[in-house]
Amino acid sequence: MKPYLFTLTISPVQSFISQARKSQDLFVGSQILSQLMGKVLETFTEEERIFPQNTNAISNKIVLKLVGKDPKTIGENLERQINKDFINAVFKATCQYHSSLNNFFQVYWVAVELGDKYQESYKNLERNLRTVKNLRTFSQESQTAGHQKCSLCGERNFAKEYDKEKLCLVCATKRCDLQNHSNDSFPSLADIVTLDRKEKLKGQDAEAFLDANPSEKKHYALLHFDVDSLGKTLSGLPEKGQIELSEKLGEFSIKAKKIVDKSGKTVYAGGDDFLGFVNLASLFEVIDELYCDFESMKMDLTFTASILIAHYKAPLHKVLDYSRELLEESKNHFDDKNGVGIMVMSSNAIISKTICRYEDIGLLQKMKEKEIAKHIHFKLPMIFNTLSEMSYDEMLMEKAMIAVEIKRLLKRENPNFEKDDELKELHKKLTIFLNKQTKELSANRYKLDFENFIGFLKTLEQFRGVMQ
Ligand SMILES: [Zn+2]
Known part of the structure; x- marks a missing residue:
């Protein structure tokens, strides 16, 4: 029998995870998924696994090289196994079963014969998987009408109190x-x-403590990141290169989990994506460590991150939805991806949002420590209204005027501005950040993303409020 490349992925993943009211719902949901996929991976030898390499960094997609095995039998067996294991998990926890669980997870798998050219076969594999996912519209067993719905997901029928x-x-x-x-x-x-x-x-319940002490800081950070263009990178690599990259990604995800668990809790650390909670006092440190470690892996890859800072009473499913939307928006913000979106939420609304680069977080941190630029975020929009399109020269002029105004405001706030080298350096860096907020619309038509710039300053203001 000829060797085959085989890939399998399951769905729904995002909605399954984000249907959560308590953090426990989220942790258990994610563990169930990784147990299901972990068991799939265990079925195969190290030689057969291409992605992921490390069985501790479980992803919801796997790629295998099968020699002497019938891919059709394997695909069908795994499809059955995943849903059977899920039904068992549900039964173990609730002592109940319902026929709608039979195909709760949609399992997509395809296989292609491995030809002489590995990369070509791999590209076909990816293409076929996309086609299968687009074609198959799964009919999940419909829920009986008129039945009371679940108060958590609002989708499925109520079954257990x-x-x-x-x-x-x-x-x-x-x-x-x-x-x-x-x-x-x-x-x-x-x-x-x-x-x-x-x-x-002093041993008391954290929620009771926060409720009883209004002056205590009440926000946490949800950190979400995702490797940029991994599919494209993998498609361009030979088999050996794919395995090496897959090994490194597995190694990084274990490191990332360790870094975050020191001052928070990881929800999942897959081969290419990560979700976890971080205590705000360690946020800057955690971000720095993650970027440094990723850099040190020398993978020739980047990742996009979203940092959502939320009040602990903000509905968790909303926090998760915003976090995913912000990650998506941040991916599309720069041509080369590699962005970081930062959003601050109160218990029920978005207060500030900005998308920047990793280096700009250092600027936020320094400006926060130096306690500068406290009023600029609302004074600037009163003076400037840069909504319209501009020519290149007009835009340069506009930016120069804003930079001068920022300097004037900073000087008013800090009379020693001219003598304070650190402050002057921060002003310079903020001006550089302003200069980067340019969007080219068409030939010689530009727009200044003033909203994102003000969002950056508002985020700074929020950081002062929610961090120690
Ligand atoms: Zn439900």
Whole structure:
């Protein structure tokens, strides 16, 4: 039998994970997925696995090289196994079964015969997978009409009451599945928020502590990142190159988990994407460490990140949705991707948003420490209204005028401006950041992304409020 390249992916992943009210729903949902995919990976030898290489960094997509095995039998067996394992997990947690669970996860798999040219076969594999995903419209067994819906996902029928919540079997599994994950503890959002204040808590419940102390800081950061254009990069590599890259990504995801778990909690660390909570007191440090470690892997790749800073009472499913949207927007912000979106949320609304580069976070941090530029974010928009398109020269003029005004405002705020080299340096860096907010619309038509620039300053202002 000829060798085959084989790939498999499952869906829904995003909605399955983000249907969460408590942090535990999110942690368990993500663990269930990684257990399902982990079991799939275990079926294959190291020689057969191309992506991911490391079975600790589980991704919802796998690529294999099969020799002497029938890919059709394998694909069909895995499809059955994944849904059977999921039904078992639901039954173990809830002691219930419903026929709508039979094809809860849609399993997409394709295989192509491995020809002489590995890269060509790989490209065909990817193309076929896309086609299969587009063609197959799965009919999930419909829910009985008129039946009360689950209060968590609002999609499936209510089946089991838990913690006074009327949950469907899937959501109830996330809530009751604790006995299957006894080795792991799931911190609440309030636990994450107060990680840096353990001595103040004196053993009391974190949420009760935050509720009783209005002056305590109440925000955490949700960190989400995703390797840029991984599919494209993999397609351009020979087999050996793919395996090496896949190994390095696995190594990095283990490092990333370690870094985040020091001052927060990882939700998932897949081969190419990451989600985790971070205590705000360590946010800058964690970001620096992640970027340094990624850089040190020398993978010739970049990643895009979103940092969502939210009040611990903001609805978690909303935080997760915003975080994913921000990541998507940040991916499209720069031509070469590699961006970072930062958003600050109160308990129910978005307060500030900006998209920048990793280096610009250092500027935010320094400006915060130096306690400068406190009013610029609302004074500048009163003076400038740069909505329209401009020629290149007009835009240069506009930027120069804004830079002068920023300097004037900074001087008014700090009378010692001219003698303070550090302050002058920060002004210079802020001007460079302003200069980068240019969008080319067409030939000699430009736009200044003033909104993003003001968003940056508003974010700075928010950082002062939510961080220690
Ligand atoms: Zn539900």
